[in-house]
Amino acid sequence: MRKTLKTFLLTFITFTPLLALPSxxxxxxxxxxxxxxxxGEKATVQWKRVFSSKRHLQRYKLEELDQATRDKLEKxxxxxxxxxxxxxxxxxx
Numbered sequence: 001m002r003k004t005l006k007t008f009l010l011t012f013i014t015f016t017p018l019l020a021l022p023s024x025x026x027x028x029x030x031x032x033x034x035x036x037x038x039x040g041e042k043a044t045v046q047w048k049r050v051f052s053s054k055r056h057l058q059r060y061k062l063e064e065l066d067q068a069t070r071d072k073l074e075k076x077x078x079x080x081x082x083x084x085x086x087x088x089x090x091x092x093x
Contacts, residue, residue: 028076031069035060039080040087047077 032038037060042050050056051074057063062070080088 028069028072031065031073032076035062035073037073037077038088039077039084040082042077042081043083044078044081047074047081050074 039047050060051062051070054063057070062073065073078084080086
């Protein structure tokens with residue numbers, strides 16, 4: 001009984017932090033690349049428009065992401081937008 005309880009507690013402690021992770025626990029850069037989104041493609045205002053419009057979210061297939069991941073992705077793309085101080089352009093890394 002004690003051994004079973006110890007095994008359960010060890011398993012619970014080991015895997016509980018994984019349950020708190022968002023569905024897309026990979027780095028935001030990889031998520032952007034998977035959806036073929038590059039910050040330098042659009043200006044800041046355009047990225048804000050993409051994330052505020054349901055139609056644009058569907059066009060880029062971003063509605064499948066949870067809200068927290070979408071927020072991080074939007075922040076990342078705006079930080080690297082064409083009119084930002086650190087633009088990221090496709091093919092130039």
